[in-house]
Amino acid sequence: MASRxxxxxxxxxxxxxxxxxxxxxxxxxxxxxILLSRYYTLQIDDYETYSxxxxxxxxxxxxxxxxxGLIFDRNGVLLxxxxxxxxxxxxxxxxxxxxxxxxxxxxxxxxxxxxxxRFRNRVRQRRPYEHVPLRFRLDDDEQARIAVNRHRLPGVxxxxxxxxxxxxxxxxxxALGYVGRINSEELASIDEAEYRGTFHIGKxxxxxxxxxxxxxxxxxxxxxxxxxxRVLRVxxxxxxxxxxxxxxxxxxxxQRVAHNALAGRxxxxxxxxxxxxxxxxxxxTPSFDSNLFxxxxxxxxxxxxxxxxDVPLFNRTVQGQYPPGSTVKPIIAMAGLExxxxxxxxxxxxxxxxxxxxxxxxxxxxILRIRGTGHAPEVDLKMAIAESCDVYFYDLARRLTVDGxxxxxxxxxxxxxxxxxxxxxxxxxxxxxxxxxxxxxxxxYPGETLSVGIGQGYMLATPLQLAVATSVLATRGERxxxxxxxxxxxxxxxxxxxxxxxxxxxxxxxxxxxxxxxxHGERGTAKAISRNMDYEMAxxxxxxxxxxxAQDAVYDEDAIDERHRNHGLFIAxxxxxxxxxxxxxxxxxxxxxxAAYPVARTVIDAWLAGETG
Amino acid sequence: xxEYVRQMPDAIGPLTRPPGLARQLHIDLPLLVLxxxxxxxxLLVLYSASGQSMDAVVRQGRYFVLAYVVMFVLAQFSPVRxxxxxxxxxxxxVTMLLGVAFFGVGAKGAQRWLDLGLFRFQPSExxxxxxxxxxxxxxxxxxxxxxxxxxxxxxxxxAVPCGLIIRQPDxxxxxxxxxxxxxxxxxxxxxxxxxxGSALVAVLSAWPAxxxxxxxxxxxxxxxxxNPESDKLGAGWxxxxxxxxxxxxxxxxxGWGQGTQSQLDFLPExxxxxxxxxxxxxxxxxxxxxxxxxxxxxxxRAFWIGMQAQSxxxxxLCGSITLTFFVYIFVNMGMVAGLLPVVxxxxxxxxxxxxxxxxxxAGFGLLMAVSTEKRVVGQ
Numbered sequence: 001m002a003s004r005x006x007x008x009x010x011x012x013x014x015x016x017x018x019x020x021x022x023x024x025x026x027x028x029x030x031x032x033x034i035l036l037s038r039y040y041t042l043q044i045d046d047y048e049t050y051s052x053x054x055x056x057x058x059x060x061x062x063x064x065x066x067x068x069g070l071i072f073d074r075n076g077v078l079l080x081x082x083x084x085x086x087x088x089x090x091x092x093x094x095x096x097x098x099x100x101x102x103x104x105x106x107x108x109x110x111x112x113x114x115x116x117x118r119f120r121n122r123v124r125q126r127r128p129y130e131h132v133p134l135r136f137r138l139d140d141d142e143q144a145r146i147a148v149n150r151h152r153l154p155g156v157x158x159x160x161x162x163x164x165x166x167x168x169x170x171x172x173x174x175a176l177g178y179v180g181r182i183n184s185e186e187l188a189s190i191d192e193a194e195y196r197g198t199f200h201i202g203k204x205x206x207x208x209x210x211x212x213x214x215x216x217x218x219x220x221x222x223x224x225x226x227x228x229x230r231v232l233r234v235x236x237x238x239x240x241x242x243x244x245x246x247x248x249x250x251x252x253x254x255q256r257v258a259h260n261a262l263a264g265r266x267x268x269x270x271x272x273x274x275x276x277x278x279x280x281x282x283x284x285t286p287s288f289d290s291n292l293f294x295x296x297x298x299x300x301x302x303x304x305x306x307x308x309x310d311v312p313l314f315n316r317t318v319q320g321q322y323p324p325g326s327t328v329k330p331i332i333a334m335a336g337l338e339x340x341x342x343x344x345x346x347x348x349x350x351x352x353x354x355x356x357x358x359x360x361x362x363x364x365x366x367i368l369r370i371r372g373t374g375h376a377p378e379v380d381l382k383m384a385i386a387e388s389c390d391v392y393f394y395d396l397a398r399r400l401t402v403d404g405x406x407x408x409x410x411x412x413x414x415x416x417x418x419x420x421x422x423x424x425x426x427x428x429x430x431x432x433x434x435x436x437x438x439x440x441x442x443x444x445y446p447g448e449t450l451s452v453g454i455g456q457g458y459m460l461a462t463p464l465q466l467a468v469a470t471s472v473l474a475t476r477g478e479r480x481x482x483x484x485x486x487x488x489x490x491x492x493x494x495x496x497x498x499x500x501x502x503x504x505x506x507x508x509x510x511x512x513x514x515x516x517x518x519x520h521g522e523r524g525t526a527k528a529i530s531r532n533m534d535y536e537m538a539x540x541x542x543x544x545x546x547x548x549x550a551q552d553a554v555y556d557e558d559a560i561d562e563r564h565r566n567h568g569l570f571i572a573x574x575x576x577x578x579x580x581x582x583x584x585x586x587x588x589x590x591x592x593x594x595a596a597y598p599v600a601r602t603v604i605d606a607w608l609a610g611e612t613g
Numbered sequence: 614x615x616e617y618v619r620q621m622p623d624a625i626g627p628l629t630r631p632p633g634l635a636r637q638l639h640i641d642l643p644l645l646v647l648x649x650x651x652x653x654x655x656l657l658v659l660y661s662a663s664g665q666s667m668d669a670v671v672r673q674g675r676y677f678v679l680a681y682v683v684m685f686v687l688a689q690f691s692p693v694r695x696x697x698x699x700x701x702x703x704x705x706x707v708t709m710l711l712g713v714a715f716f717g718v719g720a721k722g723a724q725r726w727l728d729l730g731l732f733r734f735q736p737s738e739x740x741x742x743x744x745x746x747x748x749x750x751x752x753x754x755x756x757x758x759x760x761x762x763x764x765x766x767x768x769x770x771x772a773v774p775c776g777l778i779i780r781q782p783d784x785x786x787x788x789x790x791x792x793x794x795x796x797x798x799x800x801x802x803x804x805x806x807x808x809x810g811s812a813l814v815a816v817l818s819a820w821p822a823x824x825x826x827x828x829x830x831x832x833x834x835x836x837x838x839x840n841p842e843s844d845k846l847g848a849g850w851x852x853x854x855x856x857x858x859x860x861x862x863x864x865x866x867x868g869w870g871q872g873t874q875s876q877l878d879f880l881p882e883x884x885x886x887x888x889x890x891x892x893x894x895x896x897x898x899x900x901x902x903x904x905x906x907x908x909x910x911x912x913x914r915a916f917w918i919g920m921q922a923q924s925x926x927x928x929x930l931c932g933s934i935t936l937t938f939f940v941y942i943f944v945n946m947g948m949v950a951g952l953l954p955v956v957x958x959x960x961x962x963x964x965x966x967x968x969x970x971x972x973x974x975a976g977f978g979l980l981m982a983v984s985t986e987k988r989v990v991g992q
Contacts, residue, residue, distance in 0.1 A: 009756075012757075013802070013925055013928075016757060016758060016802035017800060017802065017920070017925075017928045017929075018920060019802075020800050020802055020932065021800070021919060021920055021932060024796075024799070024916070024935075025912075025913075028912060031939075031943050032905060032909065032943075035905070035946050035947060035952075036901075036902070039859065039893065039898060039901050039946075039950060040898065042856060042859045042893075042950060043859060043860055043862055043863055043864065043898040043901070044898060046860050047860060047861070047863045047864075049860065050856065050857050050859070050861040051861045051863065053857050053860075053861070054861035
């Protein structure tokens with residue numbers, strides 16, 4: 001080959017380009033010919049077929065929505081059911097005059113403007129052969145009236161559909177969540193094909209968390225219809241795959257007992273099986289009827305729920321973040337024991353208040369306003385927990401430092417979402433110097449460490465977190481992600497086991513013995529519930545301040561507004577030697593822990609009775 | 614140096630007749646007439662496809678006005694200047710694509726837009742012109758046919774924006790842009806052996822990828838793409854409906870505004886990607902033939918302009934734009950008729966939508982710039 005010279009040979013390039021243009025043109029013509037032959041085949045050869053298809057005997061594709069999975073409690077009690085519901089629908093391609101039909105229907109059944117608006121929205125999203133719902137839940141009379149007039153209402157049908165029903169309404173509203181009609185936002189994020197013929201989707205809670213499994217897979221059938229839309233025969237059928245049933249750890253009976261024990265007060269109960277991490281009861285009161293949401297709650301009902309000062313829509317068990325108060329003391333005590341800062345014999349002098357070195361301010365013990373003095377001249381670990389001595393824990397907190405407490409408490413599940421299989425869980429706050437710098441951009445003050453030592457100040461925990469922490473104590477260090485679901489169809493739901501928390505056996509013994517003393521001890525803060533108890537329980541009371549009380553002012557329960565009263569808390573597990581249940585209770589503005597511990601007793605009684613009986 | 618080389622043989626080219634008005638305005642009159650004809654035909658179909666909505670026609674008409682203005686403006690630049698700008702446009706486009714990847718706004722799971730405050734902007738549109746222009750600039754300055762080194766550089770130049778666009782994810786646009794770049798390389802005259810060789814390698818590497826690399830769900834997606842009729846509730850529905858619409862049109866069609874499939878809303882996207890089905894149903898095979906004939910005339914004129922171009926840059930650019938225009942036609946019409954996978958490609962200058970019309974007409978603006986190059990240089 002001749003040597004290449006670095007000069008452009010324009011004429012050669014033009015020749016190359018001409019050749020390329022020619023080849024390109026040939027390819028273009030060939031492809032155009034293919035296109036043309038395709039259109040020729042469709043429009044000339046197969047004209048008859050397609051013409052007929054578009055004319056009368058139409059082959060239709062009908063989606064077959066899957067049956068939504070049912071939800072059961074641990075004993076097989078049905079908590080979420082599917083019931084037939086009758087829906088008035090229109091098939092647009094068969095309706096002669098939509099406006100006239102709507103007017104005629106308005107005379108037969110009650111159709112609100114709201115129904116009409118939603119119908120018009122749906123019309124835009126659905127295909128003409130699909131059934132577009134106009135009115136849900138027709139009663140028998142309405143069905144009859146439509147049926148009688150059907151001959152003059154082409155395109156109007158009544159569809160029977162299975163629809164979610166929650167037999168126990170408010171009792172499980174927060175534990176299960178609910179389904180509702182698919183909105184346009186959800187429509188954008190789901191596979192529309194999977195939801196053809198389905199009008200509902202899990203909105204919150206378990207219904208949302210397990211939506212993919214509960215929903216199932218859509219099926220379809222192709223049918224041949226005559227000009228009136230009557231199905232002549234099914235040509236092809238592809239069955240839907242029903243959603244998986246869900247069996248929960250929840251116990252219907254325990255849930256009911258816990259719900260009733262709260263007796264309409266604002267509060268929450270979470271009960272966990274410490275051996276499995278399964279949630280036995282998840283109660284938040286006041287509650288609401290989740291059936292209201294299934295077909296779109298009316299504006300009036302919704303604003304009533306939304307604007308109620310008791311916030312019934314708020315799931316206190318996972319969304320409510322409260323100061324845990326003295327219920328953290330057993331864990332702080334574990335931290336002190338493990339760090340070697342205290343031992344069971346170690347004592348702290350308790351004049352009823354505590355002073356930081358170099359600070360004139362007095363940090364008072366709650367006992368001061370009752371007795372005018374401290375718990376005892378010298379307080380040891382057992383007494384500190386049993387009588388909930390603040391001074392002992394002020395001293396320990398100062399020596400542990402806030403970051404020391406943060407690091408020790410973290411593995412108990414505080415300060416981070418527990419990972420429970422429901423929605424809307426909140427993380428609480430486990431303060432540290434780093435947290436305060438990041439969240440508030442402020443330095444940490446020594447006095448704040450003392451507040452953390454008694455579960456006040458910045459510290460916040462959800463009732464679920466407290467129950468999880470309690471079950472860590474009950475199992476002496478076994479940590480599990482809490483789970484509501486036990487079985488998904490035929491598959492067990494894995495409860496993730498986390499790294500266990502190692503601690504000296506003697507330290508667990510000391511703390512758990514002190515917690516036993518809370519309930520069974522002569523001066524235990526919850527000794528009121530030990531009467532007639534035929535098992536042993538370990539517990540810890542807590543009182544969470546709702547408003548700050550000035551150092552010199554006195555907290556007077558009667559004088560202050562009910563909404564400003566202290567929250568009452570209680571954590572407990574039982575039986576002492578082989579725990580099968582761990583419970584956390586909060587009663588908002590209950591005044592003190594005395595509002596909470598009877599609830600825990602009732603719940604644990606019911607559980608242990610059910611187990612043995 | 615490149616300019617010097619390029620201008621040499623033409624500087625003395627004879628002017629056989631005085632420039633007409635169109636020439637002075639840098640307009641290629643035959644091409645303009647054909648485009649106007651296509652525009653009119655498209656608006657006629659759109660009126661029917663949009664449910665006989667004059668609003669839709671007026672809106673689309675406004676886009677066309679804007680598009681013709683863009684075309685006219687671009688036609689005024691000399692290819693020399695366009696060539697010099699090409700790499701900068703390319704860099705700007707790639708920068709904006711990176712911007713989309715990091716700061717872009719999305720809709721329905723795809724992140725394609727840059728929010729510039731006043732309006733949203735899709736940088737991949739720039740690349741539809743920037744990639745062929747840059748390939749033309751790069752190869753136009755080389756000795757042709759290009760050596761493997763330069764071909765490799767071109768492929769890299771094409772791959773970068775395409776990779777970014779695939780990630781948005783927008784497979785359709787990415788493939789169109791890749792095609793436009795590769796057409797440039799093709800027109801520059803790379804060897805047939807090279808073309809067939811890479812095609813063979815692609816086919817051979819697809820097999821192990823299918824066997825060992827792809828996950829089941831990815832395979833399923835590809836199968837659905839290749840055979841949309843298997844996905845009866847999704848893409849398959851569209852194809853069944855569009856085929857019914859086309860087939861029931863017959864030779865004469867059902868008449869303007871009389872298409873039952875289209876008018877009863879059986880046909881999805883009837884005024885955008887699937888508009889050819891409306892045309893086929895209402896105007897029949899006659900109407901399809903008419904449209905293809907118009908397209909063919911435009912393609913022929915565009916090829917002609919490329920042949921007449923005075924620089925490698927102009928030739929490569931024209932060839933690339935013309936072939937890309939054809940790909941739009943082929944992919945869209947093939948997809949609606951069930952020949953090709955369903956990818957979101959509009960029918961050029963007929964489907965409703967502003968962006969594609971403006972981009973396409975900008976491409977024709979470049980063609981016109983090239984078509985009047987001779988006079989500009991000659992005088």
